[in-house]
Amino acid sequence: MARPPAEPADDTVSPRGLPTQRLTPKPIFVDASGGRRRRLRILVAALVTPAVAYVALLVSTLLGGPTLPALLPQRAKSTGADKLTTSHVTEPLTNQHTTPTAKSASEPALSTKASTTKATTMASTKASTTKASTKQWSTRVIQGTYVLGPGESVASNRMRITMRTDGNLVITDENGVVHWSSHTLSEGAHAVFQGDGNFVVYNASQETLWSSNTAENPGAELVIQNDGNVVVLSTDGRALWAAGTEH
Known part of the structure; x- marks a missing residue:
């Protein structure tokens, strides 16, 4: 019977007579849509999502909705926020207390001036009356x-x-x-x-x-x-x- 042909051995002989091992390429697994398309979708999603969020935030700001600082998480202890809150609260209170004080300071001055004028007029009238009444008219x-x-x-x-x-x-x-x-x-x-x-x-x-x-x-x-x-x-x-x- 004839022998079946022998399968080639994985080892070959180098020109120097030394056996060498044949390199067999490893299989590459690729999904049905292909690896490149998947990476492209990921990249597009990464670019489109921030753009959509920015447009939505811009439209919300124009319509009077929440702005970016309102959507961001607030720190539990924020020295800047405390200073900002204090400045916005203190300034109106200071203005409220300053204006009446200036008004109340001017009112007594006007009242004092009016009283002084009235007192001077009364004193002048009284002096004239007294002078007229005390003048000795002759016969x-x-x-x-x-x-x-x-x-x-x-x-x-x-x-x-x-x-x-x-x-x-x-x-x-x-x-x-x-x-x-x-x-x-x-x-x-x-x-x-x-x-x-x-x-x-x-x-x-x-x-x-x-x-x-x-x-x-x-x-x-x-x-x-x-x-x-x-x-x-x-x-x-x-x-x-x-x-x-x-x-």
Whole structure:
């Protein structure tokens, strides 16, 4: 029988006659989709996932949702966070307490100024009233016959009787205010307090323009009283005529 051919031995003989071992390649296992495609999917997933997360976070921020610091885990002890919280809390509280304090500080100043002004005004008014009330007004007694020519006058320290150049006889107070007038207008007129007790305004022709109608009272006096009134008094102290200028 013929022998089957012998299988080649794994060992061969080197040119030097030494046996050598034949190297057999090891098998390589590859999945159905292939190793390269798997690595490509992993790489794409690693790039796409952060991009999607960033876009989602950006959209959430624009819509008023949570931001990145809110999503990150907070440390249990964070000195920076404590400082940030303290600064945000302390500043409004400081502003709240500072503004009323400044306002309350200005209000007493304004109140004090108003009170000082009011007190000064009251003191000035009181001083003026006191001065006016304490001033000693004098009385002037005029006996007949007494003549007042155009532009001439007779007065006390409070009232003045003036014969104006226009012919008008007037009685004015210490401030120059007219309290009484004869309403006579005649150039060259003059006034006479006569010895019979009559007070008369005559024109240049010696015609009567005005009179007190107190004639036939010899010894009567024309008196400028300290109360501001001008009167004609009889010898027994009766008022025969009064201008009514007291004030």
